[in-house]
Amino acid sequence: MALPVSIQDVVDAMQLPNDDWCSYLNVDTGEIVTVTDEDQRLIEGDVDLDDVPAWQREALPKAREALESDRFLALPQPFDIHEWSIMEEFADGLSDEDSRADVLDALRGPGAFRRFRSTIERLGIESDWYRHRDLAFERIAKDWLEANNVPYR
Structure with a gap:
C-alpha cells in the first residue's frame, strides 16, 4: 500500500x-x-x-x-490551477464593497496579476489573500490526490 x-x-x-x-x-x-x-x-x-x-x-x-x-x-500545473479564478473568488468574498470593487476592477485586462498584487497591498489585505490562496491550493491538492487514489495526511 x-x-x-x-x-x-x-x-x-x-x-x-x-x-x-x-x-x-x-x-x-x-x-x-x-x-x-x-x-x-x-x-x-x-x-x-x-x-x-x-x-x-x-x-x-x-x-x-x-x-x-x-x-x-x-x-497539477499552473494551467490546471487557474490562479486568476482563485483571485476572483477571493475578491468576490470580500465583505467591504469598496475593497471588493477595487480588487475585481484590478483583475480586468492586461496586467491583472500585477494590478491585483498592488491593490491588495494598498488595501492591506495581503495576508488574507495568501491565506485564501493557500487554502485553495490545499483544496486542489486534496482533490487531485483523491482523484488519483493517493492517501494523504
Whole structure:
C-alpha cells in the first residue's frame, strides 16, 4: 500500500517559481521530484554529461525516472490551477464593497496579476489573500490526490 503523502509537500511542489518546471509524485513512496526545463533538455538531448555540473548529473537519474516511469504522476500545473479564478473568488468574498470593487476592477485586462498584487497591498489585505490562496491550493491538492487514489495526511 502506498504511503500517505503530505498535503503540504504537494502544495509546495505545486507552487513552483517557474512554469516550465514540473513536479511528479511517486505513488509508491510519496517522494516528489521536480524536473526543471534544463533537466528535461538534458534527458531528451544528446548532451555530453561530462559538461554538466556534478550536482546536476546526480539529479538526472531521478528526473529521468519521474519522466519515464508509470509510478510517477505529474502534479497539477499552473494551467490546471487557474490562479486568476482563485483571485476572483477571493475578491468576490470580500465583505467591504469598496475593497471588493477595487480588487475585481484590478483583475480586468492586461496586467491583472500585477494590478491585483498592488491593490491588495494598498488595501492591506495581503495576508488574507495568501491565506485564501493557500487554502485553495490545499483544496486542489486534496482533490487531485483523491482523484488519483493517493492517501494523504
